[in-house]
Amino acid sequence: MIDTLLVANRGEIACRVMRTAKALGLTTVAVHSGIDRDARHVREADIAVDLGGAKPADSYLLIDKLIDAARASGAQAIHPGYGFLSENAAFARAIEAAGLIFLGPPATAIDAMGSKSAAKALMEAAGVPLVPGYHGEAQDLETFRVAAAKIGYPVLLKAAAGGGGKGMKVVENEAGLAEALESAQREAQSSFGDARMLVEKYVLKPRHVEIQVFADRHGHCLYLNERDCSIQRRHQKVVEEAPAPGLSAEQRRAMGEAAVKAAQAIGYVGAGTVEFLLDERGEFFFMEMNTRLQVEHPVTEAITGLDLVAWQIRVARGEPLPLTQDQVPLHGHAIEVRLYAEDPENDFLPATGTLHLYREAAAGPGRRVDSGVAEGDSVSPFYDPMLGKLIAWGENREEARQRLLAMLGETRVGGVRTNLAFLRRVLAHPAFATAELDTGFIARHHAALLPAPAELSEAFWQVAARAFLASEAQRRRDDDPESPWSAQHGWRAGLPAETSLTLVCRDQRRRVRVASEEDLGGAARRIDAERRGDVLYLDWQGELLAVTHFDPIAAAEASHTQQGGLSAPMNGSIVRVLVEAGQAVEAGTALVVLEAMKMEHSIRAPRAGVVKALYCREGEMVGEGSVLVELEADA
Template identity: 75%
Template sequence: MSDQARNTFTSLLVANRGEIACRVMRTAKAMGLSTVAVHSATDRNARHVRQADLAVDLGGSKAADSYLQIDKLIAAAQNSGAQAIHPGYGFLSENAGFARAVEAAGLVFLGPPASAIDAMGSKSAAKSLMESAGVPLVPGYHGEAQDAATFREAAARIGYPVLLKATAGGGGKGMKVVERDEDLADALASAQREAQSSFGDARMLVEKYVLKPRHVEIQVFADQHGHCLYLNERDCSIQRRHQKVVEEAPAPGLTPELRRAMGEAAVRAAQAIGYVGAGTVEFLLDARGEFFFMEMNTRLQVEHPVTEAITGLDLVAWQIRVAQGEPLPITQEQVPLNGHAIEVRLYAEDPAHDFLPATGTLEVYRESMAGPGRRVDSGVEEGDEVSPFYDPMLGKLIAWGEDREQARLRLLAMLDEFAIGGLRTNLAFLRRIIAHPAFADAELDTGFIPRYQADLLPVAEGLSDTFWSLAANAWRLSTPRRTREDDPHSPWSAISGMRLGLNQDVGLSLGCLDETRHIVLCGVLEGIQLQGDQLVYEQHGVRHHTLAIRRDDTLYLGWNGELHAVHRVDPIAASEASHGAHGGLSAPMNGSIVRVLVEIGQAVETGTPLVVMEAMKMEHSIRANQAGVVSALYCTEGEMVSEGAVLVEISV
């Protein structure tokens, strides 16, 4: 690290967005630093912008036009008076060119030297380095040639299934499992596009896909004085689409000897490249206790809060102090390991539909109660918009306990308290994971979610009569009373349903999910009350309460661990709309069209890819739901489309 980086600084620019930007600024402010946010046009009113002391508009909407523009970020720091830049994670956090540009501009980069990023930021280079150092590697190809023929030859030599991975990134972006030779070319092309879009680098590697591995990583930290230590380990085995969902520390079942062996190997790897700052060395751990180097992330990790929880350390504060030239404050023997911590990642996505990213407005957003052993790191607030341009993570819930079971139960309580309405999320899915008996027994490996898919992603059942009755009552109770201004005591000003000489019946047609129901409420309501945002009712002598929040024409009602959006339905208008509905395959989310794979008049089979969309830095294929002929196309490559927009029509 340069001599300039040894100087103190008083103003910090965070070259990122969302929860990590908020989290970095929280510590920076606590240390007396002023903070500068950067934002795209889309993020002008985002939470991280509101929390910063100053904010600079980068323009554009996509990451490639804003958060990945090195020149704009350097200019933002210079124009705002920031003396240092924290890259967060993702985006340019592992880009050696960015680190060099920051230092060339006379600014302090809160990360490792560019040379370390060069050595470890590329998965291929890192694997070669570890191979020469004698660290066990998973069989694979990490070479420079990037043509399909080279990858096909390597895959045949390694043996299917294989895993394609972007050399410059992480977080599941640019990563594909390939089961058969005939699928390799398409998977490679798609992974390269995702890698280019997310990291500005399309280079790939391929390695053997290890079955039933555990994903265990070591948190390392090094200062500018040659000291390096490991801060225990994290288990990150619960994943979907190669992206972490649940992380915990320490890793269940590790012996002190194995922890020390993995930790010392990670420290040797960091010291071999002159590492400085926070980093993570990731390993695959098999059932026999053998571990294999996967990669090193030369940045702060999403899951760093669980390490903070079991050590009592603030890793962002360490990053700031190390960047200012201070030595590490403790030795390896002094690293604490107290209790257990578990973290879950809260995403705007639809688990029932292959985890498709979700976009929209957070009409309801209620975080868990604060308290001992409870932490929420989020980047959004109620009323914020979730756009299709960035990663769909909303935040993280972290629970600490004196042991794993206490942490697990505390996290379950936090998930029960959390409420989100206005878009789909994985909140209920997370609760099912943490509540699952296999998770409680720490049966962890990367195949956990597929293995227990029937439990974690149950087939949706119709809403019960009790739900509809509660929805109708909550709707009626939450409807504002409209009174006559000239005579508020008139019976005509009431909405009780009273009609002279007739029963006091009120009929409501309501819709929720894909269901509609006509409910008749009879007479005066008994045993049901709306107390603030809680609907209180009795059933079989037991008193219950559930969340019931009215937002204009939508009622958000808590039921079986989820917050359901209930709408008033006009049966006649709905019938007319269904008869005049436009047929065809529609966009499952907001996004941009990357490729149109078919032409009008082309015959297709069920499952044929028709259109490739990009949303939240991931590609999604729209496939034919039946055999037929393409009769119409309503999209073009490069076009932005909204959720529900018809893209392709197929005639039988």
């Protein structure tokens, strides 16, 4: 019996699993690290257990703590999600030994597919087509040199125990093999604690097509159609869709039957995915099997109308699969994109920070958002940077594509860099619209998908200035709605009908003069912008840009931080000197008060230190850029 389910994971997959569990009437249990105690998956669970720590190795990867959490919460079953321990045979065995139920395959099946080399040998014996390669035990350079020469360059080095693109290198010729092998082995050892490698023929212009399989404890196994996952960066998927465009019914059947054969060869139970490479000639080759639920499972759910997590729970309870192969539905088309906190302009490196602005696209018919964050949450450096997934379904692929584009257009994320604009460019690209898909898609269309940042136009600055002024007026109205000073427009005695302000965006600065709307004949364009604190987030040509008002004080402090000098940001007079030479100060301590433009500005210490020298006195007039204080870093 299962009436309480613990999810041994975090983020969007934990939220997604708990959503189905609650719909089935189960009590849900979340586990969390010390820094995740206020995370969304914790807030949505019925019970939460603190694992402590911050890094995965100190929390989500501790098998004993997870087992203890299940016992303490009364959970009879554990769902591993994906990542972390989801494909760890020792975890599956520990759960079974504790008398609990693992919502995944038997440990023996995880073992069989845990090593890519061993999996290749099993699949070869089962008659599943393989990419030509070497999967042996010998790991010396000469062995790989001989194998690569036999296979023919280019070749692909892959970590035998890996996944997610780590420990993976493309080698174009023999001259680059030694360096690539050493690098791949280091990555594999660091990521998986296992430096063993395999080498395969690098298939040119391949498509990544995978088959969703499902098996019960009664000997039944079937495939739930396929997904195309060819759009990848750094060997990691970013766009997935189902069914695979252009795949014939015969190809679907052949790949599906091969996938079922692979699952049956290892006595599989539950949800799994068999991944293939599909070449230009229509031939397919086994790559690997993921012995868990995949990130991209929602597109399969969209075209079948099935809930795969509900199936996992029912299979774990010992129930048979509810359908036969001939009854598996295939309706319409679905596309999913992964929204990551990352910097596409810097090789998609993960980004961290606080989600000052976070707004999801509206859910509805053909629209789904699976996420694990909310506005105000922090994105830490310890975990996967995926914020969530947007999934659109349509009667056909074009309808799904257009619907997903609209959803991306409604999505707002500010405070952390994301791949949102990049995803919009991918879906809008003519090659994607015509389904010209392969794993080299991003590299081939790099210039269009990742354009170099351009100088912002005068039109942008005008729109940004209007939006910023409107947001300032709104803030004043919120504070005092009856005040006449809350109005942005109106009659001004002896003043020009325009406003000027200095704005900053993308490290560019511009002083903008804005005429009132009355002078423009009342013409006004709709501006899609949202204000959070001192930052205005403006949707401009498919990208959400952060706009701030130029702060000369902050700019001056920043420019002198390295030298230890703090200068006057503008002409003014020294009102107060608050420190003396030799005084120790903390970061943020006010040092000097400067009066300029009828306002007082405090010059503050950017870090802890000692005042080395003062170059100003009270009542003195100083010019912009004059050094006022010299601050020596604390020893």
